[in-house]
Every structure is written in C-alpha cells, then in structure tokens.
Amino acid sequence: MLDDLTAAREQMALSLSFHIIFAVLGVGLPWLMLWARWRGLRRNDPLWTALARRWAKAAGVLFAIGAVSGTVLSVEFGLLWPIFMERFGAALSLPFTLESFAFFLEAIFFGLYLYGWDRLSPKLHLACGIPVAISGMASALFVTTANAWMNGPVGLVKDASGKLVAAQPLGPFLAATTPPQLTHIALAALMCTGLAVASVYATAMLRNPHKRDGYHRRGLAAGAVLGLSVAPLQVLVGDWATRVVYNVQPAKFAAMEGVEHTRNGVPLRFGPLELPRMLSLLLHGNPDAQVRGMDAISAPDQPPQLITHLSFDVMIGIGTALVGLAVWAGYAVWRYRHGGLHPTQQRWLLRALAVAGPAPFVALLAGWIVTEVGRQPWIVFQVMRTTEALTPRHGLAVYFYVTVAVYLMLSVALIAILRRIAAGPTPADVKLTDPQPREHTSSTHAPTRSATR
Amino acid sequence: MSAALGLALVLLAGLTAYAVLGGADFGAGLWDLFAFGSRKHAQRALLEQAMGPVWEANHVWLIFVVITMFSGFPSAFAAISQRLLVPISLALLGIVLRGAAFAFRHYAAPHGGTPVRGTQLWGRIFAISSLLTPFFLGVAGGELLSGAAMWAPLPLLGGALAVLCCAYLAATYLAADAAGIDDAALANDFRLRAIITGIAAGALALAGLLLIPGSIPVLIVVASSATRIGSLLLLRWKRYSLARVAAATAAATVLWGWAAALYPWVIIPGSSVGGLRFLDTAAPPSTAAVVLGVLLAGLAVVTPCYALMLRVLRTP
Numbered sequence: 001m002l003d004d005l006t007a008a009r010e011q012m013a014l015s016l017s018f019h020i021i022f023a024v025l026g027v028g029l030p031w032l033m034l035w036a037r038w039r040g041l042r043r044n045d046p047l048w049t050a051l052a053r054r055w056a057k058a059a060g061v062l063f064a065i066g067a068v069s070g071t072v073l074s075v076e077f078g079l080l081w082p083i084f085m086e087r088f089g090a091a092l093s094l095p096f097t098l099e100s101f102a103f104f105l106e107a108i109f110f111g112l113y114l115y116g117w118d119r120l121s122p123k124l125h126l127a128c129g130i131p132v133a134i135s136g137m138a139s140a141l142f143v144t145t146a147n148a149w150m151n152g153p154v155g156l157v158k159d160a161s162g163k164l165v166a167a168q169p170l171g172p173f174l175a176a177t178t179p180p181q182l183t184h185i186a187l188a189a190l191m192c193t194g195l196a197v198a199s200v201y202a203t204a205m206l207r208n209p210h211k212r213d214g215y216h217r218r219g220l221a222a223g224a225v226l227g228l229s230v231a232p233l234q235v236l237v238g239d240w241a242t243r244v245v246y247n248v249q250p251a252k253f254a255a256m257e258g259v260e261h262t263r264n265g266v267p268l269r270f271g272p273l274e275l276p277r278m279l280s281l282l283l284h285g286n287p288d289a290q291v292r293g294m295d296a297i298s299a300p301d302q303p304p305q306l307i308t309h310l311s312f313d314v315m316i317g318i319g320t321a322l323v324g325l326a327v328w329a330g331y332a333v334w335r336y337r338h339g340g341l342h343p344t345q346q347r348w349l350l351r352a353l354a355v356a357g358p359a360p361f362v363a364l365l366a367g368w369i370v371t372e373v374g375r376q377p378w379i380v381f382q383v384m385r386t387t388e389a390l391t392p393r394h395g396l397a398v399y400f401y402v403t404v405a406v407y408l409m410l411s412v413a414l415i416a417i418l419r420r421i422a423a424g425p426t427p428a429d430v431k432l433t434d435p436q437p438r439e440h441t442s443s444t445h446a447p448t449r450s451a452t453r
Numbered sequence: 454m455s456a457a458l459g460l461a462l463v464l465l466a467g468l469t470a471y472a473v474l475g476g477a478d479f480g481a482g483l484w485d486l487f488a489f490g491s492r493k494h495a496q497r498a499l500l501e502q503a504m505g506p507v508w509e510a511n512h513v514w515l516i517f518v519v520i521t522m523f524s525g526f527p528s529a530f531a532a533i534s535q536r537l538l539v540p541i542s543l544a545l546l547g548i549v550l551r552g553a554a555f556a557f558r559h560y561a562a563p564h565g566g567t568p569v570r571g572t573q574l575w576g577r578i579f580a581i582s583s584l585l586t587p588f589f590l591g592v593a594g595g596e597l598l599s600g601a602a603m604w605a606p607l608p609l610l611g612g613a614l615a616v617l618c619c620a621y622l623a624a625t626y627l628a629a630d631a632a633g634i635d636d637a638a639l640a641n642d643f644r645l646r647a648i649i650t651g652i653a654a655g656a657l658a659l660a661g662l663l664l665i666p667g668s669i670p671v672l673i674v675v676a677s678s679a680t681r682i683g684s685l686l687l688l689r690w691k692r693y694s695l696a697r698v699a700a701a702t703a704a705a706t707v708l709w710g711w712a713a714a715l716y717p718w719v720i721i722p723g724s725s726v727g728g729l730r731f732l733d734t735a736a737p738p739s740t741a742a743v744v745l746g747v748l749l750a751g752l753a754v755v756t757p758c759y760a761l762m763l764r765v766l767r768t769p
Contacts, residue, residue, distance in 0.1 A: 064553065107513050
C-alpha cells in the first residue's frame with residue numbers, strides 16, 4: 001500500500017493529467033468548430049459545415065468528460081488537501097469564482113450550440129459558438145491563474161509577528177508567474193488541438209489515398225495551421241516563462257535546467273548534449289554570466305531533480321521538433337504555391353503530421369510535471385509545504401486505486417467513441433458556387449479556387 | 454446584512470438550483486433504471502431528450518456550490534471535506550460515472566448503425582450511478598445533521614429522501630414534457646410515478662422531522678407540506694406546468710429545512726469533536742465582500758443566459 005502522502009499526490013497528478021488532456025481539447029476545439037461553421041456559412045461550403053458538425057460531436061463528448069473530471073479536481077482539493085484549502089481557499093476565491101461563471105456560460109452556450117442546429121437560425125447558431133470558445137479559454141486561464149499563484153504567491157497579509165493572517169483576493173492576478181503561465185497554457189491548448197485534429201486527417205489520407213479530398217484537406221489544413229503557427233510563438237513564450245521561473249523559483253529553474261553548482265559560464269544541458277556557456281548566454285545575454293544552481297537552495301527545500309530535468313527536456317525537445325515541422329510544412333505550402341506538389345501528396349510530411357498528433361500532449365504533460373514537481377516540497381511556494389496540506393484521514397491509497405481504475409475505463413470508452421466519430425461517412429467533393437453574387441466579383445474567385453485545390 | 458450572511462444565502466441558492474435542476478437529471482437516470490411497461494422505450498427516449506441538452510449546465514451548479522463554499526467558507530469546506538470523506542468520494546464517483554456514461558451512451562452511434570461496444574454496460578452504469586449519487590449526497594447531508602456515522606438512521610433517511618425527491622422532480626417534469634408533445638399515455642406513466650414518489654418523499658420528510666436533533670421553523674414545514682400536497686393535486690388534475698413549479702418548491706423547502714436544522718452549525722458539537730459555527734468560518738470580511746460582489750455580478754450575467762437556454766432547449 002502507498003503511504004497517504006504519496007497516494008494523495010499520485011491521485012492529484014492522475015486527476016490533473018487526465019483532466020488537462022480533455023480540458024485543452026475543450027479549449028481548442030470550439031475555436032476550430034467556430035472557424036469551420038463560419039467558413040461553411042459564409043462560402044456556403046458543405047464540406048466546412050460537415051467538419052463543423054463532426055467537430056461539434058467530438059467536442060460534445062470531450063466537454064462532458066472535461067466537466068466531470070474538472071468537478072473531481074475541485075472536490076479533491078478539499079478531500080486531499082483540506083489544510084491548504086482552509087488557509088488559501090479565500091486567496092484563490094477570485095479566479096475560481098470567475099472560472100465557475102465562465103464554465104456556466106460555456107455549458108449553457110455549448111448546450112445551445114450542440115442542440116440548436118435545427119432550432120436556431122444559422123447566424124444565431126454561429127453566434128452561440130462565440131461565447132463557447134471565449135469562455136472555454138477563459139475558464140482554463142482562470143484555473144491556471146490559481147496555479148500560477150501557488151508558484152509565486154503575492155498579496156499575503158502577515159501580522160506583526162510574521163504569522164500569515166489573510167491573502168488579498170487580487171493576489172493571483174498580480175503574481176509575476178501569472179502572465180507567462182497563462183500565455184504558455186493558452187498556446188499549448190491551441191497547439192494540442194490543432195495538431196491532434198491535423199493528425200486525424202493525415203492518418204486517414206495515409207491509410208486511404210482517396211481521402212485526399214476536399215473534406216480531409218480542409219480538416220488537415222485547419223488543424224495544421226492552428227497547431228503549427230503557434231509552435232514558434234510557444235518557443236518565445238517558453239523562454240519568457242523560464243526567465244520568470246529563474247527570478248521567482250530558482251530551485252525549480254536549477255532542477256529543470258540541471259544546474260547543480262552556482263557558477264559563471266554555465267552550459268545548456270539537453271539530454272546527452274552540453275552546449276558550453278549557452279545557458280548563461282540565453283538567460284543573461286552574456287556567455288560568462290553567473291547562474292544560480294541547486295547548491296544555493298537548502299536541502300529540505302530542493303525539488304526532485306531528475307524527473308524535473310527529464311520532463312523539461314522532453315518538453316523542449318518536442319517543442320523544437322514542432323517548430324521544425326512548422327518550417328517544413330510552411331516550405332511545402334510555399335513550393336505548392338510555386339507550382340510544386342500539393343502538400344498532401346508528400347507522404348513523409350503526412351507521416352510527420354500523423355505522428356505529431358500526440359506529441360504536444362506529451363509536451364503538455366511534461367511541462368505540467370515541471371511546474372508541479374519543480375515546485376515541491378511546497379504546495380504554495382515558500383509558504384506551505386505539501387506535507388502540511390494533507391488531510392489527516394487515512395487509507396488514501398484505496399481512493400487512488402479506484403481513481404486509476406475509473407479513469408482507465410473512461411479512457412478506453414472515450415477513445416472508442418472518438419474513433420467512431422472520426423470514422424463516419426464523409427461528404428464527396430462539391431463544386432462551390434457563390435450563393436449570392438456580390439458587387440465585387442473578386443470575392444467569388446477565392447472559393448472556387450480553394451475548391452479545386 | 455454582513456457579507457458572510459450574503460455568501461451563505463448565495464450558497465443556499467446555488468444548492469437549491471442544483472437540487473431542483475441537477476436533481477431532476479439524476480431522477481431522469483432513475484427512471485431509466487426503473488423504466489418498465491409497454492412504453493419503456495418511449496420513457497427512456499423522452500428522458501434522454503429532456504436531460505441531454507441541459508444536464509451539463511445543471512451540473513455546473515455543483516461546481517458553483519463547491520467553489521462558493523471554499524471561497525467564502527474555507528474552514529467549513531476543510532472541515533466538511535475531512536468529516537465526509539467517504540460519502541463525498543462515493544458521490545463524486547457517481548457524478549463522474551453518471552456524466553461520462555450519459556455522454557458515452559449519447560454519442561455511441563454518432564452516425565447511426567450499431568453503437569460502440571460496451572454501450573449497454575455504460576447505459577446500466579448511467580442508471581445505477583444516477584441512483585447512487587443523490588443517495589450519497591443525501592447521506593452526507595444526514596451525516597452533517599446527525600453528527601453520527603454514515604450508517605446511522607438519519608444519514609440513511611437523508612439518502613433515501615434525496616433519491617425520492619430526485620425521482621419525484623424528474624417524473625413531474627417528464628410528465629409535463631410528455632404532455633407538451635401530446636403523448637397522453639406517456640404523460641400518464643410519469644404522472645403516476647410522480648404521485649407515488651411524491652407521497653413517499655413527503656412521508657420520509659415527515660419521518661425526518663422526528664429524527665433530527667434540532668428543529669425546523671414551522672413556516673418551512675408548512676410551506677413544504679402545502680407545496681407538496683399542492684403539487685400532488687395539480688398532478689392529479691393534470692395541470693402540469695403549475696405542478697412542476699410546486700414540485701420544485703416542495704423539493705427546495707426540504708433542502709431549506711435541512712439547512713435551517715443545521716444552522717448555526719456546520720459541524721454540530723458532539724462528544725468527541727467541538728462544534729463549528731458556519732458563519733464563523735467565513736473568509737475575512739474584505740475578501741468575503743469582494744467574493745459576494747463577484748458572485749452577484751456573475752449571477753446577473755449567467756441567469757438570463759440560463760433562462761434562455763432552458764427556454765430554447767426545454768420546449769419540445
């Protein structure tokens with residue numbers, strides 16, 4: 001049997017990882033859905049409309065799983081970490097309260113969107129998708145705000161003896177860790193969704209070359225453009241986030257970069273590679289600058305180093321590879337525009353896109369491990385230790401095992417259903433005609449051209 | 454009125470909304486479990502149609518309650534979480550399985566044809582977890598009120614009462630839905646079920662009065678009895694839309710009775726544990742005021758949207 005602390009931590013890690021996968025899809029898919037619905041309406045394009053319907057089904061089942069697994073988290077905060085919630089529940093009140101309203105709006109308008117295809121006018125239906133996309137993103141960002149505050153708490157009120165008495169409700173929004181963490185997770189959600197979607201259509205095209213039709217091309221293009229255009233931005237945001245970590249949480253930084261000793265001219269370590277003086281250069285713009293290492297942190301305050309560093313390397317590796325893929329795909333499109341093969345005729349590019357589907361999810365989970373494990377032994381950085389937050393109740397291992405079993409069952413069923421949704425019949429290519437010829441004839445040119453591609 | 458009291462009222466309002474909206478979704482699952490007779494397929498189809506579009510929004514009330522609880526009353530949240538680890542965990546398990554199973558069943562054949570393998574099992578899981586979730590939430594409520602262990606009479610009565618209230622609410626709403634699509638036979642099925650479970654729920658609520666340690670204000674008892682009898686009469690007269698309102702009020706007053714019996718405590722002082730007064734657990738006044746303001750502003754935005762959703766999606 002696991003001891004209570006380990007069981008509680010593992011259960012939290014499992015519940016979060018499970019939720020985060022569906023949460024990011026729930027954040028990203030509505031944007032794709034909205035785009036497809038809009039294109040379908042505007043160009044009277046049945047292929048985009050068919051994609052919008054298909055994505056809405058996938059989003060519907062994912063949203064349900066995200067909703068219940070999110071509920072698990074909010075209740076588990078209390079069941080596993082009641083002492084943490086007792087002291088900081090009020091400190092986290094604003095982001096969570098706002099999150100609940102964002103979630104309300106998401107659920108309300110998602111219900112209207114999913115069940116309103118035939119009850120609402122097309123324009124009104126499209127409009128219902130807008131609050132879904134916005135509030136889905138907002139709810140994810142509010143939750144991340146709470147997490148960012150745990151990484152760099154501000155607004156804590158202490159009495160004359162230094163004892164903590166209260167926390168400012170606005171604290172989470174003012175934490176230095178909040179802006180980079182929010183941007184990082186927002187981009188990650190879009191990358192995961194885009195590449196997962198692109199991967200579905202790339203796989204279909206590889207299995208059956210006849211599926212390189214308009215429907216699959218549109219699906220592939222929408223996903224790949226969303227996922228890959230974000231990839232280079234994510235590198236910049238990652239750099240920003242790393243700098244903030246260095247300033248706010250030097251122990252996490254030392255663990256993730258694998259810096260053991262404080263010294264000048266520190267190399268960048270990535271897997272077996274070691275780039276001399278690179279870390280000093282990246283961090284300070286000076287190859288000889290000093291970088292604080294783990295030896296500056298007292299032993300009881302050090303996070304686990306191996307897992308943090310490995311996870312960080314996985315994230316960086318995948319992030320870099322995806323930028324490479326973005327360049328490759330961009331080049332393929334450029335070649336096509338200049339008379340080359342269509343990108344979907346390039347089997348290796350399709351293979352890469354197919355493999356790239358799960359990659360950002362692995363990177364996301366790895367990044368999450370860096371954030372959470374790298375913060376240990378603290379639950380609220382330098383304010384409360386994880387051990388202090390634990391419930392006094394015993395036998396938590398049983399709860400963990402049940403959680404494992406239930407989430408395993410849900411994953412199996414969910415994958416079966418998503419595969420079934422993806423495998424449905426797809427509409428044949430159609431010649432597009434502009435339904436209402438407009439004054440400026442140039443706009444009628446674009447849709448016909450895209451249909452022949 | 455202090456911010457803490459305001460927060461407590463918002464909390465009770467959220468709990469009430471969850472009971473009368475989310476509770477009916479659990480009740481719908483119960484009627485899936487107990488669908489019988491020649492029209493059982495029609496019964497199942499009707500309840501799936503009724504809860505499908507709205508159950509997720511209804512479910513958010515629970516998240517709203519949990520968040521309001523730990524934002525406004527962090528120590529009470531911590532105390533309840535420790536005290537009720539077992540029933541809350543079991544209810545949570547039911548919540549996860551119910552929601553996931555409903556979605557799986559709903560999307561099992563997204564393009565028609567035979568459903569995905571395992572769908573029948575998920576259908577059963579949906580129905581059974583719709584029974585277990587309100588039961589364990591009711592047990593949790595009874596445990597708080599009695600201060601006793603889970604398997605004492607009062608928690609068990611709380612569980613049974615919660616299940617019956619959900620069944621009664623759902624049957625009343627479904628009878629109204631069936632009448633709305635002019636299916637008199639189906640409406641009659643659910644009308645009968647509503648009357649039976651309504652009487653049973655009323656009887657259990659009265660039995661609960663004898664068991665609870667504290668007392669419930671007479672006004673609440675009278676209101677609860679009056680709306681329950683009223684809803685039963687309205688059902689008998691087939692005045693469904695009014696019956697729906699009366700049934701929801703009857704369920705809400707049971708919840709309010711529970712809250713009034715518990716108040717001012719959240720943890721009732723016992724032989725081994727000290728008591729905890731609910732309002733004493735409130736967040737510091739400055740925080741509480743901010744949270745209350747945000748909650749009221751948020752509700753002002755959400756409520757009209759919610760009403761719009763119910764109007765568009767719950768009209769047959």
